Amino acid sequence: MEVIKRKSALIIVDVQNDFISGSLAVPGGEKVVDVCNHLRDRGDFSMVVVTQDWHPSTHISFARNAQNFVLADEVDGAAVCEFSTVSFSDPPLDGVSVFPVHCVADTWGAELHKDLQVRSSDVTVRKGSHTERESFSAFADNTQLSETHLANTLRHASITDVFVCGLAYDVCVSWTARDAVRRGFRTFFVEDAAAGVEPGEMSRMKQELAQLGVRFVQSDEVPGLLAEAA
Ligand SMILES: [Zn+2]
Numbered sequence: 203m204e205v206i207k208r209k210s211a212l213i214i215v216d217v218q219n220d221f222i223s224g225s226l227a228v229p230g231g232e233k234v235v236d237v238c239n240h241l242r243d244r245g246d247f248s249m250v251v252v253t254q255d256w257h258p259s260t261h262i263s264f265a266r267n268a269q270n271f272v273l274a275d276e277v278d279g280a281a282v283c284e285f286s287t288v289s290f291s292d293p294p295l296d297g298v299s300v301f302p303v304h305c306v307a308d309t310w311g312a313e314l315h316k317d318l319q320v321r322s323s324d325v326t327v328r329k330g331s332h333t334e335r336e337s338f339s340a341f342a343d344n345t346q347l348s349e350t351h352l353a354n355t356l357r358h359a360s361i362t363d364v365f366v367c368g369l370a371y372d373v374c375v376s377w378t379a380r381d382a383v384r385r386g387f388r389t390f391f392v393e394d395a396a397a398g399v400e401p402g403e404m405s406r407m408k409q410e411l412a413q414l415g416v417r418f419v420q421s422d423e424v425p426g427l428l429a430e431a432a
Pocket residue numbers: 255257263304305330
């Protein structure tokens with residue numbers, strides 16, 4: 203019988219200024235910075251991946267840009283409010299949320315929090331750069347039309363297990379965890395290293411991910427899990 207050697211990666215999702223103290227701040231977002239740093243210090247990961255939401259100023263997820271796309275149901279694009287749900291007919295997108303302007307490429311809001319530890323060996327994944335595509339997950343856009351390099355990069359390094367953390371629990375961290383488990387990675391969601399927006403959505407996502415096989419763990423359990431896998 204072939205014994206699979208397990209190799210683990212830590213994926214730190216979107217610990218960026220706009221999600222901590224900027225235009226789309228997540229409650230308690232700042233507290234995850236230390237927990238993520240501690241995780242990478244204590245965990246012997248083969249790879250650390252750091253992701254960034256990285257939008258053009260013309261991005262479809264910004265409420266103020268709604269008028270630049272074709273909305274379904276004769277909605278007036280100029281009247282679309284932040285945090286509302288809209289449907290577009292071109293590009294075809296049903297029931298998507300629109301947000302304040304956030305994480306515009308090469309601006310302060312898109313920068314990683316100044317206290318987040320990053321190293322030159324870390325793998326960077328930037329997502330949401332296509333004007334017409336939203337991308338919560340670090341693996342692919344929300345419609346799964348385009349993939350980032352993440353899955354290939356992990357497979358090339360023979361990574362079998364991923365630990366996800368960061369911001370926001372119920373959005374980009376959950377979507378990244380779902381795409382990871384769907385792509386065959388053993389996936390752990392480090393709950394105390396993530397902060398979320400809506401408690402109801404957090405528990406809905408937790409239930410869905412658990413059913414898919416994602417394991418929810420606390421950061422102090424991670425070194426033990428890594429040792430077990432080694
Ligand atoms: Zn975004």
